[in-house]
Amino acid sequence: MSTKARGKLTLERVLGLSTCSNAGLSVNRVTGDIAYPAGCVVVMYNFQRDKQTRYYRVEKPVSSIAFSVDGALLAIAEKGQAPSITVWDVETGQLKAEFKRHKYGVIAMAFSADSRFLVSMGLVHDKMLYAWDLSTNAVVGGAVVEDKIYAVDFSADGRFFVTVGYRHVHFWPLDDDNMFRVTGKVVADPPLVELASTPATMSRLADATFVDVGCGASSKTVALTADGFLCCFGGTVMERLVSLQASRGFAMSVSADVVAVAGAAATIRLFDPSTLEYKQTLPFPPSHGRMNDRDQFTAAFLTPPHPDEYAAAVAVRVVDATHVVAVYADHTLVVIERSTGTVRRTFFFHHGAVTDLQLVGRVLGVDARGRPHLSKTSNAPDGTFVTCSDDKTIRFWHLDRHKKSPPHTTWVNPYCPELLHVVYAHGATPSTSPLPPAVIDMRNPKDTADTRDGLKCVAVSDRTVAVGSNDGAIHVVQLDWPAMPQRILDKAHASAVLTVAYSPSGELLASGGRDRLTHVHDAAHIRTKTLENHSGAVVAVQFTADGKRLISAGADHNLVFTQHRIFRYNSFPVQGGKLHAMAVVDNDYVLTCVNTWVDVHTLISNKHVQTHHVGEHHRVALSPGAALVALGGSSHDKCIYIVDFHSGEVLAKAAGHGDAVTGLQFTLDGRRLVEVPLPPTTASALLPTSSWSLAHERDLLKKKKKQQETANAVADMQAKLGLLGILKPKPPTPVTLGQHNTVDNEGAAHGALELAKSPVHASIVAGYAAELEPETKYNSPDAAEGSNDDNWQRIYTRDELRHE
Template sequence: MADRPERRRQPAGRKSRQSQPRKSSSSRVTLEKVLGISPVVSSFLTSDPNSGRIAYPAGCVVVLLNPLNNKQDHIINASRKPFTALSFSPDGKHLVTGESGHMPCVRVWEVGGGQVAEVQAHKYGVACVAFSCSGSYVVSVGFQHDRTISVWDWKKGSIIATNKVSSRVFSVSFSQDSSYFVTAGNRHVKFWDLDGSKDRRVNSTVPLIGRSGLLGDHKNSVFCGVACGRGPAASNTYCVTAAGVLCLFNSGRQLEAWVNLKTAAASGLVVSEDWVFCGCADGVIRVFRPANLQYVGTLPRPHRLGVDLTRSVPHSSPPPAGSEAAHPDTLALTFDPRGRRLSCVYTDHSVYVWDVADVKNAVRLHSALYHSSCVWNIQVYPELQDPSQARLPPSAFLTCSSDNTIRLWHSDAPIRQRNQYSQDLLKILYVGEDVQRLQAAGAEADGPDGKAGIRVLGISPDGKHLAAGDRCGNLRIFDLESLTELLKIEAHDSEVLCLEFSPLSSGVKLLASASRDRLIHVFNQEKNYNLQQTLNDHSASITAVKFTGQSPEVQLVSCGADKSIYVQTAEQTPDGSLFSRRHHVVEKTTLYDMDLDPTGTRVSVACQDRNVRVYSVETGKLERSLKGSASDEGALLKVHSDPSGSFFATSCSDKNITIFEAETGECVATLFGHSELVSCMRFSQDCRHLISASGDSCVFVWRLDPQMSSNMRKRRAPGPSGPRQPSIRRETFITVPAPQLPLVEEEEDQRTPGRPEPPAETLLLETNGKMPMWFRKLVG
């Protein structure tokens, strides 16, 4: 209740956007774990000076990590804007955040509670934030195009001082006595005085007064990090340049000393009473004494790029002779003075926590390895009838990314199965020859057609093989027990968008791959994945492919950006199963994704108009249409049903995830936290979790309400109860909002639809009122 009077003083546009309905709608699903970290700069990482927890952003979520037990807490931004900067208060009770997007805010959160204050002082985004050492003030600096500096008395809810800067700012730091703060950036080191604001009038804002540091020979340098001294060196200020020079400014703003870090680049620094830590390229962290910049030593480097997690190789062992970019670059540092822990984030999005009580013998306390680029797909390991035949542990799942890696996750793995680098990660599978270059850059690299990365995964129903399609059109088959590559097929001319294995109930072992090149390839798993058939019915990118049916009638359902759904039926020939078209359904909206219900008799299609349309596989008819998004904006991109068919989840272009009851279409929960489009969602086989992936390089693990999980397990049923009678009709359906159209029979041919056969004179064709020209000529 204490913060209510403070909020009344704020303008109407600055109120918090949290609302009770949103909280209640998502109360049945909670965020349990975040596997990832957003692209980082030095202001993205901060540590609690009391508890030793570290905080870093993952999209629109702040992860509060206890490195001793790998436990996470989360702060989710209700405004759905990604976090760009973080800083703990000196007492560790509050956290200040900056964000980007329209009307970005600087917010103060109570650790373990909710938001307590906010202010909107920047136009485009917040580059860095910091608490004063007294805890009374917050300073924030805007993005490059904003360049506004504001000092905020967050307890009173008023901005006390502000000004503009002419350069881009990368870092800010308060002095120990809170009388001034320092900003550093592009050819910029400036000291800002706060004494002039202490005698201000009530509710007035005064201009900040700043004086530039005397840079000398380094006047043209880019200063990427700044930190004010502590303890005996409190009057000093330390800066580091992107070229790798550590500078010391005295109380008169003069450059008193500087040291060459002997590195290709530097990214930031942190200062304690005893040490100055500088983050450098190739995983190097240099340590100096604050008084005179005397070199003390270098901390151990992290893992090598391309490390095999199954091998126990010391992380600090020397790299092989002639190797380049053997370790990821250091990006961000933060220091816990009480626990004497140094936390680091590297360019490959790995997180390390070092015990630096003895800097010459630093010990790694915690580490985690995450995807460094967009995560495209998730596959959950299937439940097998004979668990002894499983190649992977239960509840394991795999993800693929544009960083050219496939990662095997299992948070509940026994200690004996865990590796030395990450408690949640069992294995990393590196694909391609440029993995080290990709990870060193922390982003995508160009392949033969300007793209790189693994786009989609598929797991065979027997749990033995993993199929992976990349963005260059290649298809790879891996053995899931050893995760070694068995086969590489140059399958498509463009990126592979869909992979689907035929289920065990079908009686055949097939793999279908679909691509942006409008083709579906069917491979025979029993014949070393030889190409069995190519289907070219679609006239645009294919967005989903599914197998269904039981032997002898196996069906292949596909949908695409050409607004068409094709149902293909397999016919047994001496050469194997060959598919021929059975139904063709045409919609008036783009179809982005499709999923089968557990019985295999219906498909749910995610449409651009935010509806989920359910079709019968047997007849091709539209059975019902459900609202697939809680909002009225954007397009529906993904749909996925749980193993029992009780619920289905959808993702929209507004970056939200919505869970609905399948029977009633009632919204169960709306989830948000990703800062980019949600690229994939999967329910776990044990019906306890929903896993989501996004272009923000993060994987979220959501815990479902126990009642939801119980309902799923009760309703869970096997596939179709028996084979269906084959139908000999070949039909095309056109769905419109008007009353249902009669069926139009067509000849059994394999041509791509779009050239309709002339109908008989007795055929009655209902349209939207405008007869096509060919029909008017025929009946006229």
């Protein structure tokens, strides 16, 4: 079956960023738009309108972005094998040029003052610097740079550009014809003329590592060292330096009247660009564990009393004459008004991998108009969803709280409208939950290992949220804002908890782990049963809609169906390879993502009924009404597919993820899809109107088909009872419904079970269902306690009834 999609998902919102240096943060000096990367997507945010105005998608994760001086162009560079540099028209959003020369990634870029040239510097293993002419879309020169480079910037008059790095400050001049000076040598393959450079003259700090550089309106050049010294150059000669009064320096931004410098412990200081005279210290954001507390932005001190409680400021840009934007190591983004120190906008994003998400609330049904019936016992706002992460936090979000509306009195964060609340899974002090290393070095391969006590999976009931962690504990959070009391089920599993699920009533909590065990807890979260049904890790558990059966999927390629009240189970192997994910459709079907396809099994007879060949996927989600299936999580194509549950047709596709998707959920109205890809971001996408309409039509058709199946099942059962002499037979009266005029035996079984009301019919109906449900053949608690089969009354099977 083809995976070509009929439509595309429309990206609506992005909650997260992947910026780890100033190269990943740029500002349009004309419009004030702020650009930052989120995986393979560059987000354009306008803080005056408080809106994400546009998204740019590239094929690989973004490593560097840069606006031209006139604000008309945006350059986006990638990292990875054979990366591209794409140049976009900001007004139209159209691609203007694409350059391919670098081998492993681009660490920094800069436009010339007239926007004619773009300079790009490769990662340390790339070692290449290239100059591109945007008037001809051609490379005009290059150089091999053996030193480790961190930043590049063009002078305001366009007469030179500067590169800085480890023991490296070099000036690259242009001649009177506005062309790059060359050495006369040839470099690279295919050959290029070599650009000429002049090293800086420094009496001090010659062995320092320079991490950022900026050129002001005058001929002055300002550079920052990793150990926190700010240096001013006149021409190529260092003239003065000043200490940042911070243990580390990470980023800086130069404008006509100010130099903003970011350093360790959330320190951002402002200096004069010509004299380096100290001007101001901007407010410090909330320390670790204080994101829910009011009045935590403070400028009451020059250096925090406990620096290890504050994340480093890793990127800073002067937005306009009055505002500065900063990004911190914990993925906090803040827009601050310089003159007053007022915080205009704050975003608190996850800084660890987001491992799962769930919607807070439950769909009880969908009416004829497609409107969901929701549970009313939850006190969380409608539209809330919860995420868990390797950063050891549980965060509650709402996509509509940023809109202008009457102020909310409950479930509100004092700084970030989208973020309703943060629960710290391991306490709120750095001693119990330390911050991660200040800066992630994107020049080194990322560590893909799970955090030892990071959070892995989440399940939601009306009143509680359960989160499994990599150390085997389960954190249970009461949805009682603002206290949000938390209880820890320590050592619930011997190793990582891979999956958790509540029963529909919320009275039972099931968990599966890498220790191959499945635990069932009661409403008081006391363990009532341990199931050893798998010989491999338990990757998914889920209850059926009636709460009577627990279905588990394991790395041993087995699906196990357990009657949780009597703990009898039936299992069967899943053919074809590794079982990645599972979803249950009411009491009817179970979907399994196996190898490169999706299998559908019926819950009545556990038989395989359908296969959709839609590629390899590790995450699956069902829309309300189960008409649509969202698939994702593959580390190969890194895409999300919206598939018709009944036909397997791919209705929509979304790309632009930098890594595998770790979570998927439809919103309760079925119109949006919320996803959590790596790196740590959360995105919301709008479904195409055609897909949502198809889902609505499928839901109506499903209801009509069930009515038809029930009516035909009644007639079928009456005829069989007549053969036994129990009931005078009546000729069956089929119900026609267009092309859906056939009745399967499984649908008839549903009707037969519901119609078994009298003792006379009970034994025959039980026999009819026994063939379909082998795990409940003796539907009595006594059978689970070892009752003798000889004591059971003879019951007829379906085939025996047919031959009577």
